[in-house]
Structure formats: structure tokens, C-alpha cells
Amino acid sequence: MSSPDTPTPDHDLTGIIASQTDIAPLGRGGSKPEHERTADEDIDPVEWARIAGDSDFQALLRRKLRLVIPATAFFIVYYFLLPIGVGWFPGLMERKVWGDLNIAYLYALSQFFMAWILAGIYVVAAARWDRSQNALLKKFGVSHQ
Numbered sequence: 001m002s003s004p005d006t007p008t009p010d011h012d013l014t015g016i017i018a019s020q021t022d023i024a025p026l027g028r029g030g031s032k033p034e035h036e037r038t039a040d041e042d043i044d045p046v047e048w049a050r051i052a053g054d055s056d057f058q059a060l061l062r063r064k065l066r067l068v069i070p071a072t073a074f075f076i077v078y079y080f081l082l083p084i085g086v087g088w089f090p091g092l093m094e095r096k097v098w099g100d101l102n103i104a105y106l107y108a109l110s111q112f113f114m115a116w117i118l119a120g121i122y123v124v125a126a127a128r129w130d131r132s133q134n135a136l137l138k139k140f141g142v143s144h145q
Contacts, residue, residue, distance in 0.1 A: 046142050056139070060132050067125050071118055078114055082107050 051057055085093045086104055093104035137143075 047140070051136065051140055051142075054136070054140075056132075056136050060129060060136065063132075064125075064129060067122070071122065075115070075118060079111065082111065 082104065085107065093102065093107070095103050097103060097106055
């Protein structure tokens with residue numbers, strides 16, 4: 001008679017293991033490394049719901065949305081004006097500005113500068129948001145990395 005761990009032709013060839021895998025101490029003491037913790041062991045002590053309900057947090061979200069939504073809408077409109085202009089107003093877009101440089105090429109090049117300017121504005125605003133976030137986390141006693 002064969003044991004349950006011995007594969008037989010009429011059974012699955014994978015051995016049957018009935019033991020848990022993370023009960024072995026792994027030969028070291030102290031706490032487990034972060035990547036070995038189970039969900040129950042990795043409890044987050046921060047009360048995120050309380051922070052989310054705070055008026056300072058709500059104000060921070062509003063400040064972010066006041067920049068992100070209009071900047072995104074502006075970017076999309078600015079970006080799609082080029083194909084719209086070339087498709088619906090080819091005469092205007094073909095007009096020469098300097099040598100062989102026409103309005104369409106000039107507009108396409110301006111999109112690079114527009115993206116850099118928007119990125120710069122975002123970086124400056126994000127630095128302010130980070131300071132507000134750090135003050136908010138400090139208010140709730142949360143240490144951050």
C-alpha cells in the first residue's frame with residue numbers, strides 16, 4: 001500500500017502536503033521582516049478615516065483639484081487644437097510664418113513648451129501640497145518616510 005504522498009498513476013502526481021508553510025521559525029528571533037508578515041501581522045495603526053474626515057485634509061484635496069482639473073482640461077484642449085486646426089482649417093495652418101515654417105509646425109512645437117510650463121507649475125504646486133501633507137500628518141502624529 002502506498003502512502004498519501006506517493007504518486008500513483010490514478011492520482012495527481014503532486015504530493016499531498018497537509019502542513020502550514022509559515023509556522024517554521026526560519027532560524028532567527030525577533031520580528032519578521034516586512035515582506036514575510038501576514039495581513040493580520042501587518043496592521044496599520046494610522047486612523048486614515050479620521051484623517052480623511054479632517055477639514056485640513058479636505059482643503060488640501062480641494063487645492064489639488066483646483067489645479068489638476070483645469071490644467072488637464074487646458075492640456076487636452078490645447079493638444080487637440082492641432083489636429084482640429086489641420087483637419088478643419090488647413091488654409092490657416094499652412095500659412096507660412098518664417099521661411100518654410102508654417103502655423104501648424106509652430107503650434108506643434110509650442111506644445112512642448114506648454115507641457116514643460118504645465119509640468120513646472122505642477123512641481124511648484126506639489127511642493128506646497130507636500131508641505132501641507134507633512135503638517136497634516138504631524139498633526140495626527142503619523143511619522144512618514
